[in-house]
Amino acid sequence: MKKxxxxxxxxxxxxxxxxxxxxxxxxxxxxxxxxxxxPARGLNAGILYLAFTPLAMVGIMGYRWWRKNEKG
Structure with missing residues (x-):
């Protein structure tokens, strides 16, 4: 839980x-x-927003994969 x-x-x-x-x-x-x-700030925020979701998904999948392989 601490992690x-x-x-x-x-x-x-x-x-x-x-x-x-x-x-x-x-x-x-x-x-x-x-x-x-x-408008440039809004464009930049939109780019960051769109980039966050796939990067977060890859990070979560990588973390789960790492945890599963660490225990086995």
């Missing part, structure tokens, strides 16, 4: 840090520069 708390706390901290991360490719960056600052 789950640690993972939850680390995940939450990474989520808070991700708000300042720039997750734009070069094409998205040029588009965002043309839109202005407020």
């Amino acid at each position: 789950y708390r640690l993972i939850l706390i680390l995940s939450f901290c990474l989520f808070l840090i991700s708000a300042t991360v720039q997750a734009q490719c070069s094409v998205c960056t040029r588009t965002a520069e043309q839109l202005g600052e407020k």
Whole structure:
């Protein structure tokens, strides 16, 4: 149970840090520069939101696989 708390706390901290991360490719960056600052922030947040779900799923599956192989 202690490990789950640690993972939850680390995940939450990474989520808070991700708000300042720039997750734009070069094409998205040029588009965002043309839109202005407020829409650019929304575009960046959307990119991070869309990237989080598949990365979280892969992380969870990898963790479960690692735990299963550790015990066996």
